[in-house]
Amino acid sequence: MAGRIEGRIALVTGGAxxxxxxxxxxxxxEGAQVVLTDLNVEAGEALAAELGGKACFIRQDAASAADWDMVAAAVxxxxxxxxxxxxxAGILLKGSIEDATLDDWQRLMRINADSVFLGCKAGVALMKDSGGGSIINISSIAGIAGRDDYAAYGASKAAISGLTRAVAAHCRRAKYRIRCNSIHPDGIMTPMTAGSYPQGVDPARFTIDADPMNRACLPADVAAAILFLAEDGSRAVNGIELRVDSGQFVMSI
Known part of the structure; x- marks a missing residue:
């Protein structure tokens, strides 16, 4: 039985x-050939080796225009x-408007927002020449709901939402057959978020595995939503903000 994206060519930044x-x-x-990029060469190469011929690794700074040119040319x-x-690809830095520094702001904007801008430009250029495709930008609940302790981070993720809608509108008007959507997770159990939990607290206690009504999801839960937006079953879904947050957003309003 063929996979849901059998024979597709996919690129995932921060894929290690x-x-x-x-x-x-x-x-x-699900049948795709995957190019994964990351700054973590050891982890990226190990994952590609583990997956065999269906994946290859390229070292990339996703916020570098030169690196995007290199990756696009390789693909x-x-x-x-x-x-x-x-x-x-992205990073997480905590800080309210009083605590965050200009350096924090600029670093978050470069890595979280510039990388997506450059990625969308490269993706559109590749996809419009080959019949279309699906661009999926990973934002955050912090990009649509105010988080007092993540001011700069939330702003960087909000930029992704606005860019996503603009790319979706542009590609629709140009009839490129390219869809562009954003995903907004919250509380994912990843190495990046582990440090946000109080010392001595086991984050697993807060996952939906422990209690379906808990806030924190697993990376596989977000990947399932990404897979949906990548496949033909979502062909009518374009320019949306898909929340993967166990209902956290609706509980906060």
Whole structure:
């Protein structure tokens, strides 16, 4: 039985760990050929080796225009096209408007927002020449709901939402057959978020595995939503903000 994205060519940034890794694994399982990129060369190469011929690794700073040119050229040379792009690379820095520094702001904007802007530009250029595709940008609940302790981080993720809608509208008007959607997780159990829990507290206590009504989900839960937006079953879904947050957002309003 063919997989849900059998034969597709996918690119996942920040693919060596967390949500990126879970997405790469899901894509390979469902039949795609995956290019995963990351700054963590050791973890990226290990994952690609583990997955065999269905995945390859490229070292990339996703916030570098030169690196995007290099990755896009490599994808075009090896595969001739790109069907799915997941702009997942990002960092988390805590800080209210009083605590956050300008350096924090600029670093978050560079890594979280500039990377998605550059990724969308590269993705559109590749996809419009090969019949279309799906771009999935990983934002956050912090990008649509105010978080007093994540001011700069929330702003960087909000930028992704606005960019996603603009890309979706542009590609629709241009008739490129490219969809662009954003996903907004909250409380995912990843290495990046582990440090946000109080010392001595086991984060597993707060996962939906422990209690379906808990707040925290697992990387595989987000990867499942990404897979939905990548496949043809979501062909009528374009320009949306998909929340994967165990209902956290609706409980806060």
């Amino acid at each position: 760990s967390g949500v990126g890794r879970a997405t790469v694994e899901a894509f390979v399982r 075009r040379e090896r595969f001739g096209r790109l069907d799915i792009l997941v702009n997942n």
